[in-house]
Amino acid sequence: MASKRFEFLLGLCLLLVINMASAQLSSTFYATSCPKALSTIKSAVDSAVSNEARMGASLLRLHFHDCFVNGCDGSILLDDTANMTGEKTAGPNNNSVRGFGVIDTIKSQVESLCPGVVSCADIVAVAARDSVVALGGPSWNVLLGRRDSATASLSAANSNIPAPTLSLSGLISAFSNKGFTAKEMVALSGSHTIGQARCTTFRTRIYNETNINSAFATSLRGKCPSTGGDNNLSPLDTTSPTSFDNAYFKNLQSQKGLLHSDQQLFSGGSTDSQVNAYSSNSGSFTTDFANAMVKMGNLSPLTGTSGQIRKNCRKAN
Numbered sequence: 608m609a610s611k612r613f614e615f616l617l618g619l620c621l622l623l624v625i626n627m628a629s630a631q632l633s634s635t636f637y638a639t640s641c642p643k644a645l646s647t648i649k650s651a652v653d654s655a656v657s658n659e660a661r662m663g664a665s666l667l668r669l670h671f672h673d674c675f676v677n678g679c680d681g682s683i684l685l686d687d688t689a690n691m692t693g694e695k696t697a698g699p700n701n702n703s704v705r706g707f708g709v710i711d712t713i714k715s716q717v718e719s720l721c722p723g724v725v726s727c728a729d730i731v732a733v734a735a736r737d738s739v740v741a742l743g744g745p746s747w748n749v750l751l752g753r754r755d756s757a758t759a760s761l762s763a764a765n766s767n768i769p770a771p772t773l774s775l776s777g778l779i780s781a782f783s784n785k786g787f788t789a790k791e792m793v794a795l796s797g798s799h800t801i802g803q804a805r806c807t808t809f810r811t812r813i814y815n816e817t818n819i820n821s822a823f824a825t826s827l828r829g830k831c832p833s834t835g836g837d838n839n840l841s842p843l844d845t846t847s848p849t850s851f852d853n854a855y856f857k858n859l860q861s862q863k864g865l866l867h868s869d870q871q872l873f874s875g876g877s878t879d880s881q882v883n884a885y886s887s888n889s890g891s892f893t894t895d896f897a898n899a900m901v902k903m904g905n906l907s908p909l910t911g912t913s914g915q916i917r918k919n920c921r922k923a924n
């Protein structure tokens with residue numbers, strides 16, 4: 608009897624701990640403190656994406672690179688200072704990650720509506736969702752209430768963001784380190800249905816790999832010389848680069864993945880069957896993608912009294 612009661616209390620404590628660790632973000636976080644925050648972000652994203660479709664891809668990637676480096680805390684937005692070299696010049700980000708100007712515009716709009724209320728990390732999370740929607744992809748409820756970090760970490764950016772040179776097992780472990788299954792890794796990689804990559808990230812693949820469609824490789828070599836042209840761009844999804852669909856997975860089936868890491872998902876390994884599933888059923892892709900995005904947005908947020916609401920997303924207060 609006493610032991611039953613003890614078990615019950617233990618269970619209660621466990622539940623409390625779980626709640627404290629994960630239940631602090633909420634989709635209604637700004638409902639009274641800044642009711643126009645979400646519509647303001649959406650309008651700004653819609654106009655940025657209609658001005659340049661690729662911006663939707665860039666904003667989605669910004670959220671990914673924020674969350675995988677010490678959690679979704681807006682750290683990627685911090686400029687370098689005399690005392691701190693931030694994440695912007697890390698290998699995966701330098702001359703690559705973009706969208707900072709759009710985030711600045713949104714931040715100044717929400718600051719004038721509700722000063723000191725909406726975090727930069729939340730703006731990035733909402734902008735990522737609105738970008739996917741603007742390009743025809745699924746929607747999801749963004750949980751809110753993240754606070755911003757006062758620092759950023761160059762070394763954490765270099766070690767936590769997966770490289771396009773990774774093998775399938777390297778990709779699986781990079782995502783497993785952040786709590787994702789291989790299936791979730793495949794779903795999240797479906798982000799590469801939009802956006803562009805620089806020649807330097809896929810040169811070795813188009814000149815030296817064998818699991819690539821030869822006509823596809825030949826046409827890419829025209830835009831990406833074996834030396835020089837490092838910043839020349841090609842679409843990650845050669846079929847429909849500005850539409851958030853499941854064409855990425857169909858491309859992989861015909862060996863038209865742009866990055867080495869893309870084609871690793873369909874190269875005779877354990878994730879081939881998942882690529883086939885997403886290729887034949889776009890609804891299962893968009894559902895799994897949306898769920899995985901919510902999960903990614905929950906990576907180690909700063910809540911309560913930790914962190915700050917930056918006034919300027921580029922600088923700690």
Ligand code: HEM
Pocket residue numbers: 661663664665666667668671702703704705769770771772773778795796798799801802803804805806808843866868
């Ligand atoms: C699976 C491991 C991943 C690797 C190795 C990887 C690698 C890359 C690389 C090398 C680029 C091109 C960058 C450049 O040339 O400047 C890129 C672009 C992109 N990535 Fe990933 N990525 C991965 C996963 C993800 C995830 C999980 C997301 C989002 C949730 C994402 C979203 C994007 C988007 C949207 C672009 C295009 C950005 C633009 O056009 O500005 N990627 N990725």
Ligand SMILES: *[C@@H]1O[C@H](CO)[C@@H](O)[C@H](O)[C@H]1NC(C)=O
Pocket residue numbers: 688689690
């Ligand atoms: C750098 O650190 C010093 C000493 O801690 C501080 O006085 C100064 O304000 C800092 N500068 C910046 C740009 O953060």
Ligand SMILES: *[C@@H]1O[C@H](CO)[C@@H](O)[C@H](O)[C@H]1NC(C)=O
Pocket residue numbers: 696697701702
């Ligand atoms: C980042 O890119 C700039 C401009 O291309 C380059 O000068 C700089 O050396 C790069 N920084 C790092 C840390 O690689």
Ligand SMILES: *[C@@H]1O[C@H](CO)[C@@H](O)[C@H](O)[C@H]1NC(C)=O
Pocket residue numbers: 810811812814815833
């Ligand atoms: C292709 O492989 C050869 C032999 O390993 C190497 O010398 C060359 O630099 C590689 N080319 C590219 C573009 O990676």
